[in-house]
Amino acid sequence: xxxxxxxxxxxxxxxxxxxxxxxxxxxxxxxxxxxxxxxxxxxxxxxxxxxxxxxxxxxxxxxxxxxxxxxxxxxxxxxxxxxxxxxxxxxxxxxxxxxxxxxxxxxxxxxxx
Amino acid sequence: xxxxxxxxxxxxxxxxxxxxxxxxxxxxxxxxxxxxxxxxxxxxxxxxxxxxxxxxxxxxxxxxxxxxxxxxxxxxxxxxxxxxxxxxxxxxxxxxxxxxxxxxxxxxxx
Numbered sequence: 001x002x003x004x005x006x007x008x009x010x011x012x013x014x015x016x017x018x019x020x021x022x023x024x025x026x027x028x029x030x031x032x033x034x035x036x037x038x039x040x041x042x043x044x045x046x047x048x049x050x051x052x053x054x055x056x057x058x059x060x061x062x063x064x065x066x067x068x069x070x071x072x073x074x075x076x077x078x079x080x081x082x083x084x085x086x087x088x089x090x091x092x093x094x095x096x097x098x099x100x101x102x103x104x105x106x107x108x109x110x111x112x113x
Numbered sequence: 114x115x116x117x118x119x120x121x122x123x124x125x126x127x128x129x130x131x132x133x134x135x136x137x138x139x140x141x142x143x144x145x146x147x148x149x150x151x152x153x154x155x156x157x158x159x160x161x162x163x164x165x166x167x168x169x170x171x172x173x174x175x176x177x178x179x180x181x182x183x184x185x186x187x188x189x190x191x192x193x194x195x196x197x198x199x200x201x202x203x204x205x206x207x208x209x210x211x212x213x214x215x216x217x218x219x220x221x222x223x
């Protein structure tokens with residue numbers, strides 16, 4: 001299995017609080033992605049990174065920010081969580097090419113009350 | 114809106130038969146096509162990718178692409194109960210954006 005670790009795996013928090021999700025990889029892959037998966041919507045790209053300090057927005061980036069200060073770590077931050085951000089969040093990595101996620105992490109189930 | 118459409122299912126197939134999963138896409142300029150398998154409560158797993166018209170085989174899996182009809186399919190031969198999962202079709206469009214379909218639930222009947 002590809003070395004991708006997401007933390008935390010589960011989190012429950014309140015509306016208006018900041019939340020940071022962490023994705024850590026040991027594969028030294030260049031590309032990293034954050035997706036959310038919701039019933040009826042499938043997987044949607046939030047943000048992605050194509051190198052250290054190089055990030056770009058996906059299709060549902062509003063309310064989210066990311067940072068990548070090291071190759072192995074990609075952080076997703078919800079500055080002020082809302083109930084609409086309740087979802088399962090997946091990190092993915094790719095060595096091959098931009099926009100082609102090869103391996104996914106186990107996911108973070110986030111509930112905003 | 115560039116879309117990827119899949120029948121949500123469930124698609125029920127007897128064990129040992131061929132399962133056929135279909136996907137259509139709206140952006141004629143799409144470049145690359147992917148199939149992911151996702152077991153319930155687990156993360157997606159890339160199982161096939163195809164770039165050119167025609168068939169691509171990998172073990173019991175065959176991906177078929179017809180760009181003229183904007184259609185990509187996944188065939189699973191000799192279906193096993195372990196193939197029961199949701200299969201996600203994904204398309205890399207001309208804007209270099211990957212769009213996922215909502216997935217088809219496949220149920221292999223023992």
